[in-house]
Every structure is written in C-alpha cells, then in structure tokens.
Amino acid sequence: MHNSERLVVITGGTKGIGKALVDRFASEGWPVATCSRNESDLDALRGEISEKHKTLIHTFKADLSKKEGVKDFVEFVQMIAKPVEILVNNTGVFNPGPVLEEADGALEQMIDTNLYSAYHLTRAIVPAMKQNKSGHIFNLCSVASLKAYPNGGSYSISKFALYGFSQAIREELKEFGVRVTSILAGAVRTPSWDGVDIPDERFMKPEDIAETIYTSYRLSERSVIEDVVLRPQLGDI
C-alpha cells in the first residue's frame, strides 16, 4: 500500500517534537492527523506543512487530558477513513518540581495528560491495527521513565507509568504484527523548556527525535526497536 493511502496519527503536533514528526512524515508523503488545544496553532501548522510538502494534514482541536477529548479525536480520525499505520503518543506536559513541594493537582494533571491520553487513544485506535496485523506505536517516554531525580516529582511518576504502559502493550501486540517502541529521551530544545536559561548546546534537536522514530519505523516487520535512549551529547541537564 502506498504511504498516501494510510495515516499517521501524531498527538500534540503543533510544537516541539510533535511538529518535527509531522514535518518528517509529511516529507515522505504520509497524510498526518494531529491535535492540540489551540486552534490557531493547528491552522498555522496545517498551512505551513501542507504547503511545504503538498500532503494532507488533518488537524483537530482536542484536550487529550480529558477522556471526552480523546473520544472526539478518535471520531475525527475515523472519519478520515484511512487505516492508521503509525500512532505516536507524543502529547505531554512537563511541570518539574519535587513531590513534597509541587502544587496540589500536579500528579493528576500529568497523569491525565502524559498517561491517560495515550492509554485511551491506544485502546481506541489499535484494535484495527491488530485486526490488519500491521502498525507501529511510539510512546514518548523520557529518561525520567528510567531514573528518578530530585526535581522530577510527578513528571517522573507519569513517565515511569507511561513506560510501563508501553511495555505492557508491546507484550500484548507481539503476535499481531504490531510493533511498539518506547522513546526515552533526555532534554530536547522545545517550547516546554521556554524560560529556562540553558545554552542550546546542552539540548538535542527535535528533528533528531523525529528522525529516530522515522528510521525505527523503516525496519522490516521482522524487527522492532523496543527502547531507544537518547541523550544530549554533553549528557543530562
């Protein structure tokens, strides 16, 4: 099947890693469906990427931290009526702070956005992949999924949980021809770091994460890269 007949779903495609992913897949002729909470950012993304790569970018305003938002986005994706070949669970929020000092509700906010969004979306999208015996799921975990650090707080808790989810679904889907990859990244220069005064050289580029995901997808169906750990060349911040 030609790329243009299937769909890539990337959550949170308007900024940072998500935007680099939309650009990378669109550059190979893939139609992409994405969402975020900001309509004007989505309009700008669709204009920019579809003009640049002459491919279809489907955008939808949805808050994936809410189950209702996930449900609406799933209906939108189903209306596009193309089989989903790749699902990238990228949406995430990063509010660092120690467990004992972070704001009340920090855990709920980060679990809702970083874990439940991926859980509910995957449960809705993946049964069709399983039936078609084809597909690839990428989960944007973090080095904070592997090792806690003093200022990690609920972000780290949510990313440990997402990595647990990613490993569970990998085991479930092994025999159905659906691949699952956990991306465990250190610091990437994206808007989630805005306001932090650290030189650019200490960060990875979002395009490098997108390239890693694209390359992982390109392997034959006989192999899956289960975990990718990426760090800035100079190490963790």
Ligand SMILES: NC(=O)c1ccc[n+]([C@@H]2O[C@H](COP(=O)([O-])OP(=O)(O)OC[C@H]3O[C@@H](n4cnc5c(N)ncnc54)[C@H](OP(=O)(O)O)[C@@H]3O)[C@@H](O)[C@H]2O)c1
């Ligand atoms: N940057 C890093 O250093 C780094 C390192 C390791 C892992 N990661 C992970 O990689 C992923 C992307 O990170 P990033 O730095 O590229 O983030 P980012 O620049 O903050 O972009 C996040 C994207 O997700 C969307 N989003 C956020 N909350 C949403 C919600 N509730 N519903 C729908 N869309 C939502 C944002 O749009 P709106 O805000 O307009 O909704 C935006 O498009 C995250 O899961 C993050 O934890 C990042």
